[in-house]
Structure formats: structure tokens, C-alpha cells
Amino acid sequence: MKKLFVILSLLLAGCHAEASGGSFPVRLNSIGFLPGTSKKATIIQKCSGFELKRATDDEKVFSGEVTGPFHQEDVNQDAWVADFSAFADTGSYYLEVPGVGRSVTFRISDDVFRFPYVTTMRAFYLWRCGTAVEGDFNGQHFAHAACHLDDGYCDYLDGKGVIRKGTKGWHDAGDYGKYTVNAGITMGTLFLAWEQFRPTLEKATLGLPETAPGFPEYLEELKWETDWLLTMQYPDGSGRVSHKLTRTNFAGFVRPEDDKGKRYFTEWSSTATADFVAAMAMAARNFQPYDAAYAKTCLDAAEKSYAFLKKHPEMKPFEQGDFTTGAYKGKSDKDERLWAAVELWETTGNKNYLEDFEKSAPSFTPRIDSDWDWQNVKNLAMFTYALSKREGRNPKLAATIQQAILANADLLVEKGKQDIYGRPLGSRYYWGCNGTVARQAVNLQVANAISPNRAYTNTVVSIVDHLLGRNVYDRSYITGLGYQPPMHPHDRNSGSDNIEQPWPGYLVGGGRTATDWQDKQSDYTTNEIAINWQAALVYALAGLVDQH
Structure with missing residues (x-):
């Protein structure tokens, strides 16, 4: 598989070589499109029509008129939109806009999102803690040695100098x-992707x-994180769960195996305990077919912690x-x-x-949010209840x-149509907003x-288009x-390995505004990476891998 992964990465990197180093007025998903779903490009110069040309011989295979102009305040641009959704032949193509220019080369294929899905899901493996990892991509070998094997110290849990197992995880x-x-x-998010798209994910x-x-x-990758999460439950049998396992301050840009600062289990929080x-x-029910004993361990841990929460409302x-690392403090639990209950x-x-x-x-209003992340997991609860096949639900609820889920999806469809770049989050920008855009999938x-509604899946396509170049x-x-x-994410692995590619x-x-993203390692507010954003991206791609 590693050899195949290298070959595919070189192929995908090379297909855009003719376009490197500049910006194009014709902007679209630079990887490509599925034959039967939406295919759109945004053009930021005045135009009237477009031509779709085959990359191998520059032959025109499709043409059409653009719509627009549309003005968008947040980016202060006039734009025209080319829609070539009706064209479904597979191959490599580019858009030519007379008097304006052309796009990058892209593919139309049934499997166009398979390699992006594999690459983004493998990124979790490359995030592994407590073990050596390695992988080849685009001609480079990425690796780090086993790290943070002393996780973690119990000084903040009345065990000064005592080390308790807290290895693994991401x-x-x-x-x-x-x-x-x-x-x-x-x-x-990742377990939900498995439950919804399991036949596809099993084959990848x-x-x-x-x-x-x-x-x-x-699931093997998710188990690595689950193994670590189990260590976060207090060993005293109470059911409390430590909020985090970190140093008291952030490490510098060093290799993970060279990060020798002491790392500590912190005190518990009710949000951490409920998330646990x-x-x-979810781990218990999804792992049960493969390891019933381990699944029971997960379920027993969940029920113990839930019983504690019930006693402490x-x-x-x-x-x-003493800690200056990520707080992840919510205003409510x-x-x-x-x-946890559902x-x-x-x-x-x-x-x-x-x-x-x-x-x-019923006390939660609105029932469903368009804009949500780690500090508000209400949607995940509502989704599980709405999709459940179990008997006993309140039919009215x-x-x-x-109905709220469908109404929200309809709203996202319309917001995506109103944005010149197909972004359903519209004009809202903040730290990590790309993760939210992906999570709307x-x-x-x-x-x-x-x-089932084709408009919903086409809006998911629009989300992926946006993240891949439109x-x-x-x-x-x-x-x-x-x-x-x-090229320069705020990522200690990428910033400490002496390899130019991240x-x-x-x-x-x-960006925290529509136009302030900086591809700079130092700019953690716009260029950091994070597992919650990554999971949303994996989910978005997982739902498109086997579309035909």
C-alpha cells in the first residue's frame, strides 16, 4: 500500500504542475469532480461564457454561458459562475474562459475523492502519540520516533511524582x-461517519x-485514540475524567520525541466527563463486532462516568x-x-x-445549529436520536x-448558493472556521x-470544492x-523536521476574516491544524467517496 500511496501522491501533485506559482481568475476544486454531482467554478473577471477542454488534446467538449455578476461584500469582489454539472464524461479537463484565462487541470472521475479521503484519514495515523510513525508522500519520507512515553504525571491528582499510563492517542x-x-x-464525528458510510470506509x-x-x-485508527481516552478516567473508581494531559506550557517547535517536558493529568471537568x-x-457499539471484551470495557467506563454525572448535576x-495549554472551557455542560445520555x-x-x-x-433552541464545534455538541445528540432505529422514541419529539434537521439543511443549501465561492457558512469567519465549513457536511x-435530496449532497460537494480551491x-x-x-502550517511536526513540504x-x-488567512507557521489563529477540524473534513470526504 505504501508504494501505491507514493505513486498516487506524485500523480496528484504532478497534474497541477503547469499551474504552480500563480493565481487564476477561474477558481474551482483543483482535485476534481464526480460525474453525477455539481460542478461549478467562480470567475472573478468579466466574462460571458466558458469552454470545457480535454487536457490531453485541448479539444472543446462542453460550453456554456456564465451567470452573474454577483457582488460579495466580505471579499469585495464581483464574480461570475460557470456551471458545467451537465457534463459527466470522465477524464482530465480544464476550463477556458475567453478573454479571461483558464483554470488548473482537474479530473472528473467516480473515484476522484478516494485519494483525498485516504490522505486525510491517514493524517490521524501521522498524529499518533506514544509510538513511532512513518509514511511516504510526494517523494518525501515523513517520520518521528516514539514520543511522550512518560505520559503522564499525577502531581495534580494527589500523586506527586507518580507516573500513570496515559500513552497513545493523537x-x-x-x-x-x-x-x-x-x-x-x-x-x-468519526464514529458517525463509520455508522453512515461503513460499506465505503470498509473498502478503503x-x-x-x-x-x-x-x-x-x-476503526483500528479510532481505537488508538480510544485506548488513550480510557486512561483519562480517574483510577479511583469515581468515574471522573481528567480534562487534559499536557505540559503546563506549550513545547517549542521540536520533534515530538525531543519534547521532554513533564506532562500531567489535570483535574476533571464535567464537560470532559460527559464527552468521555x-x-x-459510541466505541462500545462500533467495536463490539470485533472485540466484545474491549467493547464491554468501553461501555463499563461510560456507564460509570455517567452515574457520577447523575450524582453531580x-x-x-x-x-x-498552572496550565497555559489549550483550555477547551465551555460555558455549559x-x-x-x-x-452522553443519547x-x-x-x-x-x-x-x-x-x-x-x-x-x-426540548429545552434546546434552536434544535439544530448551522455553526457548531467542540463547545456545542448538541447537534451530535440530536443526530443520533433522529437517525436511531431503536424502538421507544417519543414520536412527536x-x-x-x-424536521429541524431538514430545515437546517435547506438553509445551508440556500446560503451556499448565495456565496460566490459556495461557502454555506456565509460571511462568518473566526479561528478554525474551515473546520466548521467542513462540519456542515x-x-x-x-x-x-x-x-434524500440531491441538493444536500451537491452542497457537500460545494463545501469540498471550497476547501480544495474554490x-x-x-x-x-x-x-x-x-x-x-x-506550505507552512502551525504544526510542530512540519516545523521541526527539516523537510520543506509539510x-x-x-x-x-x-482566516478570521474573509481575506486574512496567512500561510505562515507563526500564525496559529489562521494556519493551525486540529483533530476536530480534521474529523469534519474526513466526514465530508467519506460521504463522497462512493458517489456515482
């Missing part, structure tokens, strides 16, 4: 810390080392104290508790968990939530599962993929 972002709350939404070869014999590769419950409940926030019900069928969810769910695919920068936001991808497959956070 480095959280551009730093080497491990955070329970962010792991929660990450695992929730990731080329991972065998660390969980008998598991499908996708939800992730462990008040929110217990995390206080940073009600959404995490809601999610995942335990979905796994066990226990009506007590169902009652907890149904008692709490289930219908209300399903979850809203849309859940809606599509409830009531944007104001005319650049891919994903390292190693597409036209002019990020580690491949990672989604950068994006």
Missing part, C-alpha cells in the same frame, strides 16, 4: 497536547500498521491554574450531558438514558428534531439520510492536496 493540533473535550467531538485501504488485529483499518461518556458509548468547570441509550437501549435525553432535549448528510485565495486549504496547498493531509483553520 496529538491534538499544532501542539503535542491531548485534550479530552476536543477528542469528544472528534470521535463523535489506509495502509496502517496492524495495532488492533481483526479491526477494520478505519458519549465517545465510549452541577457543572464542574476546568480551571487552568448541558449539551455534553444530552449527548449515546448510552443508542448503545444499550436502557430507557433511563432515553428518559434523560427526552426530558432535556423525533419528528420535530427530524454532517448536517447535510444526516438530512440526506432522513430525506475560494478567494485560489488555493487548497489542505496540505499536500490540490493547487498551491498550505506533513500531508491536514486542513488549516482559515
